[in-house]
Amino acid sequence: MSSMTCLVVPDIHGFKAQLDRVLALADAHFGTDAQIVFLGDLVDRGPNSSGVIQTLIDGIAEGRDWIVLRGNHDQLFLDYINGGDPETPGGLSWLHERMGGQETLRSYGVEWITGVDRADILSHIPQAHIEFLNDRPLTHSTDDVLFVHAGIRPGVALDAQDPMDLMWIRQEFHNDTRDHGPLIIHGHTPVEDPTHYGNRVNLDTGTGNGYDLVIAVVRGRDVSVLSESGEVPLLP
Numbered sequence: 001m002s003s004m005t006c007l008v009v010p011d012i013h014g015f016k017a018q019l020d021r022v023l024a025l026a027d028a029h030f031g032t033d034a035q036i037v038f039l040g041d042l043v044d045r046g047p048n049s050s051g052v053i054q055t056l057i058d059g060i061a062e063g064r065d066w067i068v069l070r071g072n073h074d075q076l077f078l079d080y081i082n083g084g085d086p087e088t089p090g091g092l093s094w095l096h097e098r099m100g101g102q103e104t105l106r107s108y109g110v111e112w113i114t115g116v117d118r119a120d121i122l123s124h125i126p127q128a129h130i131e132f133l134n135d136r137p138l139t140h141s142t143d144d145v146l147f148v149h150a151g152i153r154p155g156v157a158l159d160a161q162d163p164m165d166l167m168w169i170r171q172e173f174h175n176d177t178r179d180h181g182p183l184i185i186h187g188h189t190p191v192e193d194p195t196h197y198g199n200r201v202n203l204d205t206g207t208g209n210g211y212d213l214v215i216a217v218v219r220g221r222d223v224s225v226l227s228e229s230g231e232v233p234l235l236p
Contacts (some may be wrong), residue, residue, distance in 0.1 A: 004142075004217045004219055005035075005217065005222070006034070006035040006036065006142075006217075006218050007026050007036045007215055007226070008039065008147065008203060008215065008216055008218055009038045009213065010039045010187035010205070010214065011073075011149075011187045011204045011208055012039070012041065012042050012046070012207060013036070013041055013043070013044055013207050013208030014044060014048055014049035014052055014100065014107065014208075015045075015046035015208075015213065016047075016048040016055060016119050019052055019055060019213065020055070020081055022226075024212070025215060025227075026215055026226070029226060030095065032064065034065065035066075035067070036066050037053075037066075037067045037068065037185075038066065038069060039057065039069055039147060039148070039149055039186060039204075040070050040072075040074055040149035040167070041074060041187065042133075043074055043077050044056065044101060044103065044104050044208070045100030045103055045109075045112065045208040046100075046208070047106075048107050049106050050104075050107040050125075050129065051107065053129050055066035056068050056132070057132050067137075067140050069136060069139065069140060069148065069149055070133070070136035070137065071149040071188065072088075072149065072167040072168050072189070072225065073099075073100065074136060076088075076099070077094070077101065077104055078130075078134065080094055080095075081122060081133075082213070097114060100208070107209060108124040108125050108202075110124045112125065113213065138163055139148065139158075139161075140197035142182075143182075143221045144183060145185055145220075146181075146183070146184050146185070147185050147186075149166060149187060150166060150167050150168050150169045150170070150187075151170070151179060151184060151186050151200065152165065152184060153165045153169060153173065154172065154176035154178060155178075158181070158182075168188075170178075170188070174189070176199075177198070177199065183199065184198065184200040184201070185201045185203065186200060186201070186219065187203050188204055190206035190207075190208070190209060191204065191205065191206075192205070194214055194225050194234055195234075196223060197236065198236040201234065204217055214226075217231055
């Protein structure tokens with residue numbers, strides 16, 4: 001396998017069974033030495049966020065070449081752990097039923113109710129999980145590609161991007177058709193199928209809403225979607 005090749009897994013959102021499925025697919029087609037970039041949003045909405053994090057920790061500990069980025073949901077979870085009452089830019093609390101924070105806490109054996117003691121909740125979350133989330137970078141780049149959770153602010157140098165944009169941006173990035181230099185590969189905003197827009201590729205197919213997780217193959221600027229039967233090129 002060429003060092004120019006890597007696999008990419010978008011938003012997992014606590015669906016460990018989906019993660020296990022695409023990892024088995026990757027192993028079957030590329031072996032266990034493949035580099036895999038995970039685009040963040042490991043947690044929230046699905047039933048086993050703690051299991052997703054543990055799977056990634058274990059894989060890296062075993063020597064797997066896995067690069068795990070931070071998404072906005074991972075940041076909301078961290079903000080809660082650090083004592084905040086995190087909200088989305090639209091004003092929804094992380095613990096709002098639409099956001100999935102309660103499911104994440106439930107995966108650690110904690111049922112959130114109004115007034116529950118935060119210290120008791122935190123006592124159920126392994127320190128190793130907190131440190132793992134804290135250590136996640138916001139981007140990963142190759143000569144040809146920038147991997148990021150949400151996207152970039154067009155026209156701003158890559159080394160001057162606001163972390164909030166990297167984890168949250170939508171329309172300002174999606175609506176901009178200019179070449180950004182590297183191909184931007186991202187998730188964050190669900191689309192029906194993995195989509196190549198020429199200057200960016202969106203791989204989030206809505207696993208957080210119950211749809212199948214995908215895994216992509218990136219060689220230089222060429223992207224394909226991996227299935228049981230092989231690779232299907234993703235064209236602009």
